[in-house]
Amino acid sequence: MNLFTDIRALVIDSLTALQSEGALPEGLDFANVTVEPPRDAAHGDMATNAAMVLAKPAKMKPRDIAEALAAKLLQDLRIEVAEVAGPGFLNMRLAPDLWRGVVGAALEKGRDFGRSSMGQGRKVNVEFVSANPTGPLHVGHTRGAVFGDALAALLDFAGHDVTREYYINDGGAQVDVLARSVFERYREACGLTPDIAEGLYPGNYLVPVGQALKDKVGDSLLDKGEQFWLEEVREFATEKMMDMIRADLASLGVEMDVFFSEKSLYGSGRIEAALEELDAKGLIYEGVLPPPKGKPDEDWEPREQTLFKSTDHGDDVDRPVKKSDGGWTYFAPDIAYHYDKVQRGFDELIDVFGADHGGYVKRMKAAVSALSDGKVPLDIKLCQLVRLFRDGQPFKMSKRAGNFVTLREVVDLVGPDVTRFVMLTRKNDAPLDFDFAKVLEQSKDNPVFYVQYASARIHSVLRKARDAGIAVDDATLKAADLSLLAHEAEMAVVKKLAEWPRLVEIAARTNEPHRVAFYLYELAGEFHALWNRGNDLPELRFLQEGDSSATQAKIALIRSVSIVISAGLGILGVTPAEEMR
Known part of the structure; x- marks a missing residue:
């Protein structure tokens, strides 16, 4: 149930009717006609730019x-008010029962509501x-x-067939550097002093990899030249690193x-x-x-190279594909x-x-x-950089990793x-500050807590009921009997719920999952506001003694x-809280 889609369809039907009546000319393109929440909620529930x-x-x-x-819209019982503003904006107010139907739809669909x-x-x-x-x-x-x-989860929720893919960059010179770094840790496991020369990976995370290599081959590689062990160690080290990466992701x-x-x-x-295809x-x-x-x-010196004429497809300069x-x-x-992904039949690629x-x-x-x-x-x-802080101070680097803070440390x-x-x-293209103290803070300023607190509060009410x-x-x-939901604070929650299906489609269309997090914070805000109003107005409390219908x-x-x-939260990959600890 997407009320915004339904009302847009009503607007289009009304425009079509005006055409058939001769009030509008034929042949108009309605593709750019929208129905959205007005910038100022005081102006109405929805607004259209049709005129x-x-x-x-x-x-x-x-x-x-x-x-x-x-005039045409007001003939439909779903529209209570349709007012023209300014040079031709049209603001609408919907019948309350239409809004309340969102609650029934959510209960009917469960977590598929908005899918x-x-x-x-x-x-x-x-x-x-x-x-x-x-x-x-x-x-x-x-x-x-x-x-x-x-x-990927958002696109799946919006009806796409999604494949999550990891491209292992194991074909370049950096994997040879890894192999040489692991070999030094292998030598260390064999009782020798490792020579971690400049350019090798210094992190202690390679120590167990070197030990694992020793456990597999003993000291059989110690007296061999690099040309004999490089390929074997490269494959072994890459496999171990990918095991580590898979565990980190898990x-x-x-x-x-x-x-x-x-x-x-x-x-x-x-x-x-x-390249033959491009040729x-x-x-x-x-x-x-x-x-x-x-x-x-x-x-720089001019060198003839094999080039891809990428400027024919929007690039600033042609690009070399083969060195001199x-x-x-x-x-x-x-x-x-x-090209492999294109040949696999994907309709869209996202990197x-x-x-x-x-x-x-x-x-x-x-x-x-x-x-x-x-x-x-x-x-x-x-994705822009993440700046780590603790209590407002920059977070120190990891000794184990060598020169960076690991995913596992954060988790x-x-x-x-x-x-x-x-x-x-x-948003992904904006820098993000991650303060280890603030993200665990129990306050409205911490969106994680604010949303999870709403979830926990609701579960506590259900348990008490x-x-x-x-x-x-x-x-x-x-x-x-949803007609008993009449207070403005209750209707504010209902109207925010109604935005969810629309939000899903907008976020999926723009490939912007952060919109989901923002929306959840706003929804939690409406819920907490209703909860707080109940402290002053007993009729807004969720448990009405002696009135099971309310x-x-x-x-x-x-x-x-x-x-x-x-x-x-499921789209974000977060487990909803049933209680706060």
Whole structure:
């Protein structure tokens, strides 16, 4: 049940009727007609821009259209008031019973209330985290992991067929560095002094990996040259790092559907096939790039390279795919990887990158556009940095990791639920401050607590009602007399509940799961306001002594709030609280 969609349909039907009556010309496009909450709630329940967007193509004054539309809308019992404001905005007030129907719909649908068919089963691939397998995940990866997982859950809730995917960057030189670093820890496990030279990974997290390698091969590698052990140690170390990464993700409640190895592309012919596809479209050529813009680079020299003509698909400059020495650039396997995703039949691709990958956006979008003939959109979401604090002071780095705070450290300190919610309290492209003291604070200023407190309060009311012998199962509550919900504070909660289906579709359409966290905070605010009003007005208290009908109507309302909070937190990957400890 999406009231905003229903009322928009009513507006469109009314406009169509005006056309048939000759009050509006035929052939008007209604695609840009919207029905939204007004900026000022005092103006009404909903507002439409119909008259403003249709005035020019209809060659009519917007106010004339608005007045005709208002008269037509008032013929429907769902509309109590339709008022023209300003040059032609139309504000509407809905019949209270229409709003109250939202409570019944929530009780009927349960956690599926607000679930949408908007996605129509379209296959969407969400690639996120995709960290180099050279160490444990750090706090920056944490934000990307939470964002990507919540986005995937949101898209699923909105009717898409979603695949969560991790791209293992195991094909580059950094994995050789990992192997050499592990070999030094292997030597340490064999009783020798490790030589952690500059450029190797210094973190103590590699100590158990070195020990595990010794347990597997004994001291058989000690006297061999690098050319004999590098490949074996690289594979062993990568596998151990991915085990660590999987465990880190599991601690956060993240499970991937697919782990795709970059290394699997090399020697398979898939890189060549992707570039041949681009070449067949006339997009691969031999050429020389201009020097970098800005400050002159004295080390730059013109070199002929194999280039992808990405400027044909919106990039600022063409991009090299093969070096002058014949080796692949980093971009080449990434092109092949995305070509693989296109060939797997995805209707849409989403990549979640760290903020340092901003320069990669246009070239990757150009590649996917070229490979799919513009049929498969690629949306790249950049997650900005997370700044860690404790009591307002910068949080010190991890000794175990070497030079960063790990995902596991954050989860161990505050728990997965708090971690996930806080990571979604800012839009992904805005920096986020994470203060370990504040995120555990029990106050309205802490959105995690505020939402969970609402959930716990509702569960406490339900327990008290059951203890008093009042039936509060959903089947009973669905039959409650909702006309007893009449106070403005109660209706404010109802109207906020009605926004949930619309919010889901907007958040899914824009790929912005933080909107869910914001909405839950607002819904919790309306609930807490109603709770507090009950301290002064006994008739607003949820348990009405001697009046089971009023009690069940009020509990039906807050049970609906609990349902939506549970569904919203489910999208965020957070477990709703039944009591606060």
